[in-house]
Amino acid sequence: MTTVIELEEIKSLLKNVDVVTAMSEGFVQYSNGNTVVPPVGELLFDNPPGDVHIKYGYIKKDDFYVIKIASGFYENKNLGLPSSQGIMLLFNQKTGQTVAVLLDEGYLTDVRTAAAGAVAAKYFAPKNIEGIGILGTGIQAKMQLQYLQKTKPCKSVWVWGRTAENVLRFKEEMGDKFDIHIAESALDVTQNCNLIVTTTPSELALITADNIRPGTHITAVGSDTSEKQELDGSVLKKANIVVADSIPQSKSRGEIYQAVSNGFITEDKIMELGNAIQNSDLQRTSEEQITVVDLTGVAVQDIMITTAVYEKYKEENA
Amino acid sequence: MTTVIELEEIKSLLKNVDVVTAMSEGFVQYSNGNTVVPPVGELLFDNPPGDVHIKYGYIKKDDFYVIKIASGFYENKNLGLPSSQGIMLLFNQKTGQTVAVLLDEGYLTDVRTAAAGAVAAKYFAPKNIEGIGILGTGIQAKMQLQYLQKTKPCKSVWVWGRTAENVLRFKEEMGDKFDIHIAESALDVTQNCNLIVTTTPSELALITADNIRPGTHITAVGSDTSEKQELDGSVLKKANIVVADSIPQSKSRGEIYQAVSNGFITEDKIMELGNAIQNSDLQRTSEEQITVVDLTGVAVQDIMITTAVYEKYKEENA
Known part of the structure; x- marks a missing residue:
């Protein structure tokens, strides 16, 4: 069963997540060579101009792997929309099952x-x-x-x-x-x-x-x-x-x-x-x-924050 | 607002989708050079062994771009789970907004x-x-x-x-x-x-x-x-x-x-x-x-089927 978490709920969960400590731990894992992060995928658009980046990876021996899709469409402001958009996906590292979809619209990247x-x-x-x-x-x-x-x-x-x-x-x-x-x-x-x-x-x-x-x-x-x-x-x-x-x-x-x-x-x-x-x-x-x-x-920052938000969701909905 | 479509609903929608014609049109678009499909992203796991493929792209001048995550974890059968897992994502080609998440668990790839x-x-x-x-x-x-x-x-x-x-x-x-x-x-x-x-x-x-x-x-x-x-x-x-x-x-x-x-x-x-x-x-x-x-x-096959299922969803929920 895949959990879908909307932006408003993500914001609410974040109030009880220690993101600074999570980032700190993530940087340590990264520098210690415990992360697997392949090259970033890219998709480009001409009209209107836009770019999409697909970042993905995992921390070894962790429970999850994470994929982030983040885009910038700079003419969005003419439509009253944020130029940044995106989604975070959490998968089971042992079975590939889709664990959670975080509809964060780029917000978790900012955080x-x-x-x-x-x-x-x-x-x-x-x-x-x-x-x-x-x-x-x-x-x-x-x-x-x-x-x-x-x-x-x-x-x-x-x-x-x-x-x-x-x-x-x-x-x-x-x-x-x-x-x-x-x-x-x-x-x-x-x-x-x-x-x-x-x-x-x-x-x-x-x-x-x-x-x-x-x-x-x-x-x-x-x-x-x-x-x-x-x-x-x-x-x-x-x-x-x-x-x-x-x-x-x-x-x-x-x-x-x-x-x-x-x-x-x-x-x-x-x-x-x-x-x-x-x-x-x-x-x-x-x-x-x-x-x-x-x-x-x-990318380890994306892995850490996505995992932390989902763990908080599980805790609050146990 | 992002639409989330579960596997059972995907199966139900597919009954009224002409997937064969959609594939035929997709192959034509592909051979005519109207698609943008970057190299496939890959993420590998050792224990248990698994591979994840990230395929993505779009048909020029279409409404959407599509990202597919598809994995094979071959020891899943020991857990009574299908080895194939996955998810299909549909985004707006003009704004980057996440339009739909299809929780297909690999089924649309089979289809x-x-x-x-x-x-x-x-x-x-x-x-x-x-x-x-x-x-x-x-x-x-x-x-x-x-x-x-x-x-x-x-x-x-x-x-x-x-x-x-x-x-x-x-x-x-x-x-x-x-x-x-x-x-x-x-x-x-x-x-x-x-x-x-x-x-x-x-x-x-x-x-x-x-x-x-x-x-x-x-x-x-x-x-x-x-x-x-x-x-x-x-x-x-x-x-x-x-x-x-x-x-x-x-x-x-x-x-x-x-x-x-x-x-x-x-x-x-x-x-x-x-x-x-x-x-x-x-x-x-x-x-x-x-x-x-x-x-x-x-990848154009993934683009076509994801778009077709979403269009049918919109039609039936108009």
């Missing part, structure tokens, strides 16, 4: 990405957060801010966006819970904040090494292709610690790919998040260090 | 494969069927026999299987509607039948050219990998017409792959089913010709 930001901050952000800086004003900008409260709570926020309209909307939506400052520039963010998350689809660097305060931690979320870039290579060069969620993926996409291919750093500088989580020597060791965690998104 | 056999027989089997020969006794053996009635009806059947027990069970289950003869050997089948379907997972040829009567049509269904083979290369050499459901796939799997790589025939002998459907000059033109259609399974 697992935000929760990874909270994991990065937990191990690399400084003890005292003076201000959280957010580049970007979209769904991920808001969710990163919310999830950071679970590991590095701070109400003082500087936000920068590409249009005044977007920034004002961000302030309106988040202003109840946070003290939101509208930043005039990325420099305004780096001067006031020592925990920064970048969430834009920019292809031009927004932050350079000169602007960063000692002790700053940056989690780079926006760049997940070979073209996108939010941090100048000088930032990764200046950083004391540079971490990838996936070293293999960092060879072809994200900030690390940009910094290495432009000669700012070499690959031996890069650590993998799941290794650092297990070894406090690899984490931040002083309040003065500059740290960068580059998140490009790993 | 679309059987319906392709009926298409092959329609265009290539002789006018007068004296006996239908079936090699194999499993689900596909039974379904091929049933679907052949839609295009080349014949009640006189010779069945051959690897064990007496399997053959007797086949006779018991199908004996009500058909006059079932138990064949002592594959030779017994070829001597009595001029429409033969092979459905076994054999890796050794079961039929050689010497044994085939003039005018015989063979649809080869069992061999869909580079190892499996039911027809000796001499059969394809002797045949007047050799047809592949997919010429690209026939270069790496199935009977045609075997016959070409063992030097019995050259690639220029092969026609594609979707081309032959559109051109009667490429179909059987005399009662004496020997014809072979090699079916390895094409």
